[in-house]
Amino acid sequence: MIRPVLLATFLCLLPLAAEVQWKAPSALAVGEMAVLELRESDSAKPPLLRPPLEERVGALRVRGMEPSPDGRGWRVHVLPLGPGTSVLPPMDLGDGRRSPELRVTAPRTVPFGAPWMGLGGGPEDEVPRLPFPWAWASLALVPLALFGWWSLHRWRRGAESRARRQAWKEFARHWPPPRPDRAALDASHGAGRKLLVAHFGEASRSWGPAEFRARHLEPWDTWILSLDAARFSRTEPPFPALQALEATLGRRP
Numbered sequence: 001m002i003r004p005v006l007l008a009t010f011l012c013l014l015p016l017a018a019e020v021q022w023k024a025p026s027a028l029a030v031g032e033m034a035v036l037e038l039r040e041s042d043s044a045k046p047p048l049l050r051p052p053l054e055e056r057v058g059a060l061r062v063r064g065m066e067p068s069p070d071g072r073g074w075r076v077h078v079l080p081l082g083p084g085t086s087v088l089p090p091m092d093l094g095d096g097r098r099s100p101e102l103r104v105t106a107p108r109t110v111p112f113g114a115p116w117m118g119l120g121g122g123p124e125d126e127v128p129r130l131p132f133p134w135a136w137a138s139l140a141l142v143p144l145a146l147f148g149w150w151s152l153h154r155w156r157r158g159a160e161s162r163a164r165r166q167a168w169k170e171f172a173r174h175w176p177p178p179r180p181d182r183a184a185l186d187a188s189h190g191a192g193r194k195l196l197v198a199h200f201g202e203a204s205r206s207w208g209p210a211e212f213r214a215r216h217l218e219p220w221d222t223w224i225l226s227l228d229a230a231r232f233s234r235t236e237p238p239f240p241a242l243q244a245l246e247a248t249l250g251r252r253p
Contacts, residue, residue, distance in 0.1 A: 020048065020093070022102040028080045030106050033063065036088075038099055039073035047071050049094045058086030059106065083108035160198075167191070167198040168246070176239040180230055189227050196220070199249050219244040 023037040040048050051074055053062050059082040066075050080086070088102040171191040177184040196204040212221035222240045229236060 019045065020097050020099050022088070022100060024102060024104050028078075028104055028106040030080050030083055030109060033077055033079055034104075036076045036078055036102070036104070037068060037073055038076065039068065040097075041072075043072070045097075046095070048073055048097070050074060051076070051091050051093060051099060053088070053091070057088055059084055060086045060104070078104075080104075080106040082106065164195075164198045164249075167195040168249075171195045172242060175242055175245070177227075177230065180233065182231065185227055185230055192220075192223060195249070217248050219248055 019040060019042045021039055021041055023039060025034060028034045038048060038051055040046075047067075050065065053065070053076060055062050057078075059080055060078045061081055062076060063079050064077040066077075067073070068075055083106050085103055085105045088099075088104070090101050091099045093099060171188075171194070174184070174188040174191045177188045193205055196207070207215075207220075207224075209221045209224055212218065212224065219240045222237050223245060226237050226239045230239075
């Protein structure tokens, strides 16, 4: 007979024990402020007194506490500093009422064993410096490298024509020889040979009258004979015109 009475008494007191309630989110984010609210659901009872919370409860830090807007409870601002489940034990609220136990969970968001940075504010929480991404930054040099390769290719392709123009300018300064002395004749001969090499290759350094005639370069045949005659103070054959020599340079042997 006693047992039914005790069971009925327990069932009657169960709603009273649940009048003081916690309201909390289903999960907390590590490093982000969250609000837990302790409320008195029975409007006939007086408001709750300030709950005697510790400054630190497990991985939670209590950062502030304020009355609820309706005055029926307290809003507790907490900051989770690590993953896991924190337990707020039942508290004596000072007027015979007690708060229920509350379990709040902050899920892990980094691999196990990895460092948690930016929480707590200490030298060990400083985010490590990231290395400069040289591999990715070097991709910006690809257009410059292509432009440099293209410029070098064009410069090398134009090297032969530049050498010909330079050789022609030098030959034009020395032809015809300004004086019949040996120095002027040697300068004209050397400039002419460089011009021939620029157009026909190194073999042309040793070409004589027969080789010029065989390649249909008759003005250059006259050129070599006139230089030989001038060395012995003869005037025949005369020096060929500069334009006649130039007209044959486009021919290939």
